[in-house]
Amino acid sequence: MHLGVDEPVRECQYSQVCTRNSSPMETPHKKKIHTRKWRVFPGRNKFYCDGRIMMAKQTGVFYLTMVLIMVTSGLFFAFDCPFLASNLTPAIPAVGGVLFFFVMGMLLRASFSDPGVLPRATPDEAADLERQIDATNGPSGPGYRPPPRTREVVINGQTVKLKYCFTCKIFRPPRASHCSLCDNCVDRFDHHCPWVGNCVGRRNYRFFYLFILSLSFLTVFIFAFVITHVILRSNRTGFLSALKDSPASVLEVVVCFFSVWSIVGLSGFHTYLISSNQTTNEDIKGSWSSKRGKNNSNPYSYGNIFTNCCAALCGPLPPSLIDRRGFIQPDTPQPVCQSNGTSIYTPTRLYAPMCDQHQCIQSTKFVLQAAATPLLLHSEPIVLPSGRPLAGKSSLAGPCASLAPGHPSLTSLPSSVPSLTCAGELLALRDGDPHCRHHHFASPDETPSPPSPPHAMPSSAPCPAHGHHHHQHIHPAQLYNPASQDSLHEDSVRGLVKLSSV
Amino acid sequence: MAETHSLQDLRQQAAIASKVFVQRDYTSGTICKFQTKFPSELETRIDKQQFEETVQTLNNLYAEAEKLGGKSYLEGCLACLTAYTIFLCMETHYEKVLKKIAKYIQEQNEKVFAPLGLLLTDPIERGLRVVEITIYEDRSIGSR
Numbered sequence: 001m002h003l004g005v006d007e008p009v010r011e012c013q014y015s016q017v018c019t020r021n022s023s024p025m026e027t028p029h030k031k032k033i034h035t036r037k038w039r040v041f042p043g044r045n046k047f048y049c050d051g052r053i054m055m056a057k058q059t060g061v062f063y064l065t066m067v068l069i070m071v072t073s074g075l076f077f078a079f080d081c082p083f084l085a086s087n088l089t090p091a092i093p094a095v096g097g098v099l100f101f102f103v104m105g106m107l108l109r110a111s112f113s114d115p116g117v118l119p120r121a122t123p124d125e126a127a128d129l130e131r132q133i134d135a136t137n138g139p140s141g142p143g144y145r146p147p148p149r150t151r152e153v154v155i156n157g158q159t160v161k162l163k164y165c166f167t168c169k170i171f172r173p174p175r176a177s178h179c180s181l182c183d184n185c186v187d188r189f190d191h192h193c194p195w196v197g198n199c200v201g202r203r204n205y206r207f208f209y210l211f212i213l214s215l216s217f218l219t220v221f222i223f224a225f226v227i228t229h230v231i232l233r234s235n236r237t238g239f240l241s242a243l244k245d246s247p248a249s250v251l252e253v254v255v256c257f258f259s260v261w262s263i264v265g266l267s268g269f270h271t272y273l274i275s276s277n278q279t280t281n282e283d284i285k286g287s288w289s290s291k292r293g294k295n296n297s298n299p300y301s302y303g304n305i306f307t308n309c310c311a312a313l314c315g316p317l318p319p320s321l322i323d324r325r326g327f328i329q330p331d332t333p334q335p336v337c338q339s340n341g342t343s344i345y346t347p348t349r350l351y352a353p354m355c356d357q358h359q360c361i362q363s364t365k366f367v368l369q370a371a372a373t374p375l376l377l378h379s380e381p382i383v384l385p386s387g388r389p390l391a392g393k394s395s396l397a398g399p400c401a402s403l404a405p406g407h408p409s410l411t412s413l414p415s416s417v418p419s420l421t422c423a424g425e426l427l428a429l430r431d432g433d434p435h436c437r438h439h440h441f442a443s444p445d446e447t448p449s450p451p452s453p454p455h456a457m458p459s460s461a462p463c464p465a466h467g468h469h470h471h472q473h474i475h476p477a478q479l480y481n482p483a484s485q486d487s488l489h490e491d492s493v494r495g496l497v498k499l500s501s502v
Numbered sequence: 503m504a505e506t507h508s509l510q511d512l513r514q515q516a517a518i519a520s521k522v523f524v525q526r527d528y529t530s531g532t533i534c535k536f537q538t539k540f541p542s543e544l545e546t547r548i549d550k551q552q553f554e555e556t557v558q559t560l561n562n563l564y565a566e567a568e569k570l571g572g573k574s575y576l577e578g579c580l581a582c583l584t585a586y587t588i589f590l591c592m593e594t595h596y597e598k599v600l601k602k603i604a605k606y607i608q609e610q611n612e613k614v615f616a617p618l619g620l621l622l623t624d625p626i627e628r629g630l631r632v633v634e635i636t637i638y639e640d641r642s643i644g645s646r
Contacts, residue, residue: 105585119629128523153528170631174528300531311570314578316596321629
């Protein structure tokens with residue numbers, strides 16, 4: 001379970017889960033003995049290097065981050081450093097080099113690590129939990145929806161609600177949350193960062209924080225020294241010819257200027273979060289804010305800033321719980337592959353027993369079926385508005401930075417790159433998780449109107465905030481087509497939705 | 503004890519009657535801790551005292567793994583300074599304790615649980631969510 005920290009991605013063999021037909025149904029006895037667990041991982045993740053590297057499905061923005069950092073730094077070392085080294089001190093490129101490697105190391109570590117994914121429940125566990133829940137809630141007649149599954153626990157004097165995850169079939173530990181983009185429950189879920197191409201959770205939060213902190217230093221460093229370089233040159237040869245001599249400096253200044261504001265702001269915000277031992281999730285929801293109640297305080301805080309910081313950054317690093325590289329044992333119970341809901345919902349038989357890689361094919365089938373039905377007309381509203389434009393593509397951390405301190409509005413999410421957000425939202429619409437629906441439809445009463453985007457942050461907080469407990473089992477089809485809950489139509493909708501997000 | 507089963511015999515011969523899941527106890531926060539409440543299904547099989555002792559030992563071991571102290575901070579700082587490459591050579595403290603836990607569970611299974619027709623599954627194989635206790639069908643004569 002060790003991750004090669006600076007293992008160059010280039011040297012590894014890439015074998016993504018999606019391109020292999022690793023359905024557990026085929027040749028079970030022969031293949032399973034040599035099949036590594038990552039191949040049948042039920043979440044929506046990509047694996048590289050035979051399971052050593054784990055990332056989210058959408059990695060485009062991550063490559064952009066890499067390119068921006070490498071190009072800007074490369075230009076700095078190529079064009080500015082020779083001048084600075086000879087005219088000022090060679091320590092400048094040396095320090096810059098160290099910073100650059102640290103930034104890249106932390107970025108790769110944050111991106112490639114398992115963020116703290118909680119493995120899904122085995123069938124036995126799930127059945128046991130269901131039994132317990134039924135016993136608590138009492139028997140339900142046909143057509144009766146039981147109340148939301150929650151457990152309350154008192155931690156350090158604060159009552160915390162543990163919610164049941166219908167996808168993973170577990171009661172989520174405190175501070176865990178289900179990421180709808182990756183379709184996993186993540187321990188101490190902070191946010192899903194598209195810039196890093198992964199969720200940020202318990203196991204990679206410190207790498208993420210060190211990445212943005214060192215990146216702030218690097219950005220400021222480059223910005224300062226490029227300006228110094230241009231000024232020094234201008235003193236000798238005049239401003240315009242200085243710019244002509246090193247044209248790269250202009251690009252660097254522009255990139256750094258926009259990045260500095262967002263990255264330094266983000267670092268400051270996360271420094272605050274670390275010192276108060278909160279996650280981005282909790283801060284946005286205001287879970288522990290004193291505005292909620294007189295006695296409301298953070299039960300996880302150690303009381304003083306120093307301990308909180310040490311715990312977050314230097315505390316013990318828990319190992320990965322998902323054992324990506326282990327081999328599947330024939331007698332080991334595997335969690336169910338499909339991510340649709342429990343027996344309460346109409347099972348989408350076409351989805352079982354598939355893993356993610358088959359859903360593209362199924363989606364196409366559903367689209368063809370949907371095309372034959374008038375449902376297609378109703379499915380237009382599913383394509384949700386993209387909200388904020390992808391601002392500051394040239395800056396290194398646009399959406400993350402939108403989470404400026406003191407902006408607790410649910411619409412400013414650090415993880416929502418709008419196109420990805422749409423994808424995430426649409427993808428989440430397909431599964432039978434009422435919690436997902438609950439999050440995504442902030443006001444399920446207003447039927448076809450597109451919900452506001454508190455979706456990439458897949459916690460259940462908007463639910464109590466909006467108080468729509470009785471609405472949580474609405475099918476997505478209902479909202480857009482009040483006509484029927486016909487499972488074919490539902491599947492067609494899901495298929496169309498999925499396809500439009502691909 | 504009239505008969506003692508070895509672990510292998512148990513797995514090969516006995517059929518699984520049921521499984522009991524000991525859930526996590528979150529009252530102390532997010533640290534890994536399991537409930538010491540004695541499940542009713544085990545009443546006929548094992549001593550309450552024995553069960554509680556086992557779970558308590560497990561809890562103590564997990565607490566040791568997650569303990570914040572000088573040693574863990576030192577490890578964390580050293581790791582950060584070496585850009586986490588140091589973990590290519592050595593194990594983290596947590597992993598060392600997990601090995602200890604695995605050994606303890608195996609011992610307990612051999613000495614205490616298998617003779618009673620029970621099998622403890624290492625919680626790490628269940629994502630640290632539950633301690634799974636498999637109850638095997640009691641086919642033996644003379645066991646309690």
